[in-house]
Amino acid sequence: MENKTFYITTPIYYPSDKLHIGHTYCTVATDAMARYKRLTGYDVMFLTGTDEHGQKIEDKAKEAGVTPKEFVDRIVEGNRGILDLWKLMNISNDRFIRTTDEYHVKAIQRIFRRMYDKGDIYKGTYKGKYCKPCESFWTESQLVDGKCPDCGREVQDAEEEAYFFRASKYAQRVCDLLTGTDFLQPASRVNEMVNNFIQCEGGLQDLCVSRTSFTWGIPVDFDDKHVVYVWLDALFNYMTALGLENDAHHDLDKYWPADVHFVGKEIVRFHAIYWPAFLMSLDLPLPKHVYGHGWLVMDGGKMSKSKGNVVDPYILAERFGVDALRFFLLRTFPFGSDGNFSNELLINTINVDLANDLGNLVSRSTAMVEKYFGGTLPKTGVAESVDDELLTMAKALRGKYEAQMEKYQFQSALEEIFKVIARANKYIDETAPWVLAKDESRRDRLATLLFNLLETVRICTVLLTPFIPESCDKIFEQIGATACERTWESAEVFGVLHDGVSVRKGDAIFPRIDAAAELKELEALEGAAKNVGTPAVELEPYATESVDFDTFCKSDFRAVKVKSCEAVKKSEKLLRFTLDDGSGTDRQILSGIHKFYEPEQLVGKTLLAIINLPPRKMMGLESCGMLISAVHKESGEEKLHLVMLDDAIPAGAKMC
Numbered sequence: 119m120e121n122k123t124f125y126i127t128t129p130i131y132y133p134s135d136k137l138h139i140g141h142t143y144c145t146v147a148t149d150a151m152a153r154y155k156r157l158t159g160y161d162v163m164f165l166t167g168t169d170e171h172g173q174k175i176e177d178k179a180k181e182a183g184v185t186p187k188e189f190v191d192r193i194v195e196g197n198r199g200i201l202d203l204w205k206l207m208n209i210s211n212d213r214f215i216r217t218t219d220e221y222h223v224k225a226i227q228r229i230f231r232r233m234y235d236k237g238d239i240y241k242g243t244y245k246g247k248y249c250k251p252c253e254s255f256w257t258e259s260q261l262v263d264g265k266c267p268d269c270g271r272e273v274q275d276a277e278e279e280a281y282f283f284r285a286s287k288y289a290q291r292v293c294d295l296l297t298g299t300d301f302l303q304p305a306s307r308v309n310e311m312v313n314n315f316i317q318c319e320g321g322l323q324d325l326c327v328s329r330t331s332f333t334w335g336i337p338v339d340f341d342d343k344h345v346v347y348v349w350l351d352a353l354f355n356y357m358t359a360l361g362l363e364n365d366a367h368h369d370l371d372k373y374w375p376a377d378v379h380f381v382g383k384e385i386v387r388f389h390a391i392y393w394p395a396f397l398m399s400l401d402l403p404l405p406k407h408v409y410g411h412g413w414l415v416m417d418g419g420k421m422s423k424s425k426g427n428v429v430d431p432y433i434l435a436e437r438f439g440v441d442a443l444r445f446f447l448l449r450t451f452p453f454g455s456d457g458n459f460s461n462e463l464l465i466n467t468i469n470v471d472l473a474n475d476l477g478n479l480v481s482r483s484t485a486m487v488e489k490y491f492g493g494t495l496p497k498t499g500v501a502e503s504v505d506d507e508l509l510t511m512a513k514a515l516r517g518k519y520e521a522q523m524e525k526y527q528f529q530s531a532l533e534e535i536f537k538v539i540a541r542a543n544k545y546i547d548e549t550a551p552w553v554l555a556k557d558e559s560r561r562d563r564l565a566t567l568l569f570n571l572l573e574t575v576r577i578c579t580v581l582l583t584p585f586i587p588e589s590c591d592k593i594f595e596q597i598g599a600t601a602c603e604r605t606w607e608s609a610e611v612f613g614v615l616h617d618g619v620s621v622r623k624g625d626a627i628f629p630r631i632d633a634a635a636e637l638k639e640l641e642a643l644e645g646a647a648k649n650v651g652t653p654a655v656e657l658e659p660y661a662t663e664s665v666d667f668d669t670f671c672k673s674d675f676r677a678v679k680v681k682s683c684e685a686v687k688k689s690e691k692l693l694r695f696t697l698d699d700g701s702g703t704d705r706q707i708l709s710g711i712h713k714f715y716e717p718e719q720l721v722g723k724t725l726l727a728i729i730n731l732p733p734r735k736m737m738g739l740e741s742c743g744m745l746i747s748a749v750h751k752e753s754g755e756e757k758l759h760l761v762m763l764d765d766a767i768p769a770g771a772k773m774c
């Protein structure tokens with residue numbers, strides 16, 4: 119009988135910079151799921167890769183003085199690049215796709231043409247706002263505080279001839295998919311998608327799927343001024359890597375539809391709305407699930423390459439070990455929610471769970487078999503009631519673990535294992551084998567007791583394999599488990615280890631870490647890594663176009679005094695200012711600077727505002743003007759300072 123199949127994917131990452139611990143988190147989770155499914159007997163296809171086109175990469179390459187392909191080659195294949203990182207992290211992907219791979223490029227051209235021939239892609243004009251880092255177009259009403267709603271950065275005016283995908287045609291079917299099935303998980307992400315993008319004002323908008331403003335992309339082969347929008351190019355990777363519209367691979371029938379796409383929550387929109395709509399257009403089967411996982415954040419903000427607040431997985435894996443890092447990521451953070459990363463937490467998890475609980479259980483159990491039985495344990499079967507609870511828990515473990523793994527709840531699956539490990543450690547204290555060892559007549563009972571410990575370790579180790587594969591191999595070696603004592607089937611049965619099993623005591627698998635000393639060293643290492651090649655201060659590009667003097671003179675800059683200031687409800691960024699502008703009537707200005715200032719810091723200050731911009735509505739409130747600030751980047755991090763004037767300047771004084 120042919121094996122059941124399981125197809126799982128990570129997002130394909132942008133090789134615009136080195137990957138960080140956030141990317142590693144998603145890839146490790148996908149790897150654990152793939153390994154778990156293989157363990158349970160599935161024929162698994164695990165795909166990851168890189169999303170190599172787009173303006174961001176083109177710009178980065180220009181900055182570095184190389185071609186875009188040279189640039190991405192370096193980041194993907196170069197020393198300590200993406201491929202090296204996945205090798206280091208023991209990622210068991212079956213395939214790796216690069217969207218610059220020839221077969222993918224050709225396939226995308228064919229796919230684009232098929233959608234065009236069907237009438238689902240048509241030519242029009244795009245007019246609106248464009249966010250370069252996100253490669254996204256926005257309408258004015260979608261902007262927050264005049265800035266990109268995804269990343270909060272400045273947008274530019276854009277108008278270009280473009281091809282559009284008739285997403286609106288599929289809106290109802292996508293809505294039914296989201297609301298009527300378990301396609302999108304966790305279910306808590308459904309409402310946001312439906313309310314913000316489908317059942318919003320104007321409904322689901324057609325999507326602009328080509329660009330003419332840069333060239334680093336897949337050319338539309340029947341209109342080569344255009345390159346294919348990077349998201350259409352990227353999403354189809356999940357199928358071209360199996361052979362859609364190409365002959366490089368032939369596994370589409372076998373593995374498609376995908377069982378699950380793991381993606382970060384910020385790209386759920388593309389995977390839960392546009393991806394199914396594209397597939398509907400081509401009459402292709404839809405993936406079974408999209409799972410939107412949470413972010414690793416640092417001090418509340420998303421870790422991201424552009425913010426520069428990233429943690430380098432190389433440093434952590436090299437210092438603490440690959441398995442310790444893999445384990446920490448999945449044990450500490452619930453997969454569906456955000457988690458606050460810190461080195462303290464990492465070290466604490468290693469010390470408590472791995473060194474203390476698991477490590478001690480293994481070393482105490484094997485040491486006692488060695489000490490009391492010369493390393494070889496007879497199977498004696500002298501049970502006592504004190505064994506019952508441990509045995510019941512160990513026998514039920516596989517079922518509980520499986521229930522959590524099937525829901526991608528890695529943290530909960532590990533929690534089940536560690537409950538049993540804690541129970542086994544308590545069992546050692548309760549049964550005090552060292553006392554029994556003094557009584558020659560209790561030798562058989564002592565053997566049973568130690569057997570129960572090894573069995574518990576064995577079952578836990580089988581189930582830990584997807585998370586910490588190398589360490590599990592070492593533990594299996596230490597407890598003398600044979601190949602058939604390491605299987606999924608064997609994890610459901612208590613008492614599988616063979617008679618006369620021989621333990622081999624080895625080094626501690628997870629040495630304890632001196633937290634204080636380690637934290638100090640890490641700080642120094644990360645600081646040094648961050649500073650390499652990152653200019654301390656980065657300035658906005660200088661304007662290349664000039665404005666004529668008359669236009670400039672029309673701008674009315676005034677001194678304003680802050681009468682009151684408060685955070686706008688439901689907005690993370692906006693502050694609402696009531697200002698004295700000298701006119702006798704209060705002026706209201708909204709500004710997206712909450713990240714940089716608390717309202718109470720600003721009351722009473724004298725600021726600079728331009729007051730003759732057309733009023734704009736933000737979050738339902740009118741903003742009449744704009745406060746002027748100075749912006750720059752420092753070690754990759756955005757900095758903003760409001761321009762503050764001398765308090766001696768009266769409200770309303772004109773700047774000229």
Ligand code: ME8
Pocket residue numbers: 128129130131132133139140141143144169352353355380381382383384385412413414415420421422
């Ligand atoms: O979005 N915490 O690529 P990308 C957790 N190329 N996960 C994080 C994270 C963080 N702080 N930062 C990144 C793209 N990730 C597109 C995808 S797919 C057809 C195209 C993970 O390099 C998370 O899974 O920006 C997120 O969705 C992904 O990396 C984004 O990687």
